[in-house]
Amino acid sequence: MFWEFNQTMNPSAPAPVIEVKNLTCGYGETVVLQDVSFVVQPREVLFVIGGSGCGKSTLLRCLIGLLKPFEGDVAYFGKSFTAADAPQRRDILKTFGVIYQNNALWSSMTLAENVSLPLEEHTSLSRADREEIVTLKLTEVGLAGSEELYPSELSGGMKKRAALARALALDPAIVFFDEPSEGLDPITSREMDRLILQVRDILGTTMVIVSHQLSSIFRLADRVVMLDRTTKGIIAEGKPSELAANSNDPRVRDFLNQDADSAARSNHAPIVETEVHSK
């Protein structure tokens, strides 16, 4: 199946994988992001970063079609997702997989059933073929032999892997991650990062990752897009190391420099830090 997919996603094709054009979105009457535009290139690992409440998750919900944008468009391989009719939308949905912050594994199903469901819904493969693919996918993410376990029987790291296996079930061209290392210890988090790179290198999958885990950003990101709450848009775009060193914006440097002790940070010191003082 990979070969077939690699041919269709020929890198010589010029269209970017995702093109976000003048996207404005939010909830009710609140605008969270205003006039956001960027592109994602094939085989790229793109991080969407920014402080809490800056609209990272909102952007992700827009990209995967759970939230209808107020204005603007999201296009996959040159085809508009926002304006797509039901069959087109279904086709586009097949081109990406999503790993949610809480993994969102279907709790009433075993791992095998979780991974198998997308195949069942979107392909006409026989049961035996599906089972074989499920085993393959679970092996790819390092969960061989866990087919009959339920999500509640897994550790946090295993759940993330299982979610990745399910997202990869239909061999998508793109995988979206919402906080892949949230709630994981540093070692498991590193393993997850290795797995993400491995998937990218072997399957050529484009990765869009929403995160604020600095270590992962520097380990994985080819490029980052940084959002900000006050500007309601992108304040920086580029390689993380270059941004950390050369950005003119103190907010960007501050975010990306782990041991930054700049004045900008002390200005926002929380009150609890100065709870008790000696004279």
Place this chain on the structure above:
Amino acid sequence: MTAPQPSPEGSTGVNAPTAKLDAGTAGSDFVVKVGGDWRLNTPVPSWNGLFAQHAAANVSIVSDELGKWDTSLLLFLVHGRAWCVESKHKFVTDALPENLQTLLRQVAEAGTSAAKTGPVARTLFERAETLAMNLGNKAKENISFIGECTLGFGGVLRHPRKFRWMDCLVEMQQCWVSSLPIVSLVSFLVGVILAFQAAIQLQQYGAAVFVADLVGLSVVREMGPMMAAVIMAGGIGAAFAAQLGNMKVDEEIDALETLGISTVDFLALPRLFAVTLMMPILALYANVLGILGGMFVSATMLNIPAAAYWVETQNRVGLPDVTSGLIKSVFFGLAIGLAGCLRGMKCERSAAGVGKATTSAVVTGILLIVIADAVFALIFNVLGI
């Protein structure tokens, strides 16, 4: 804090276990000296008492042997500033430690920015508008859900193999197993209660045998289906809403949507089918138990033999009576399923949201049952059934 006590220099002093507070006039300034240890476990002193006898233009705060301090000092100063703003005094804090000044500045900034984004006062008309729009959106949501279910049902008829029969069977089993004991008990007792009430009246006319007619008809036509439906609404309707609501909170429903799987086909339809199919069966079972309840009372209290009771019931209760009850129960089942699934799938993404969805599912379910029952009473009356 103890009450302010006059000191020899004519200034006001407050002596607490640790915190020190002295106030006095110096030229045109009213100087407040704060010192000692300020801890939150003692009450914050009031400014009103402090200012009672002074009317200076400027209020300046000075630290005097200030020891350890926490939010209580900050709170005291914030109150002071508010007081000064209100009474048009100048509040001078330049002599305080740098970090305390920074904190005060932060509080001031937070105060002004919060004021900007605070809730806007709305007129009655605007509120009515929002309410009407919310109602409109809710109605639209409900109607589109029913529409989606209808389309899904059409899809099942066209491709019955794609329907999730296994899920449906599991849900049917769930309906049956969880409701059976309580339906048995409640229906039997309803039969007993009806028989008792009827017996008291009918015995006066020597017509005790008609208890069988009354119990039979009311159980089969109304009480059996109704009681079974109310129990199902409380048990199964709530369970649907809680299950689906939890799935919504855990993003499981989002995961289905982004895979292009119809959540209605996948989650709602099997549940809807299960409860709609099980409802008449449970209603029939409730009918039998209700009649048995009546028979029990008649046999033990009214000296009517069970055989006579049975014959009387058979003579009076016909197939149309039973069928009318069963037809109603199909719609009761549909109402319970729709209410449970809709509330669950439109649940807010929080623990409280799941609770609200569950309650709402039960209330909506029972409401729909009663409305459907009234509508059917009218229809059957017109048709003469």
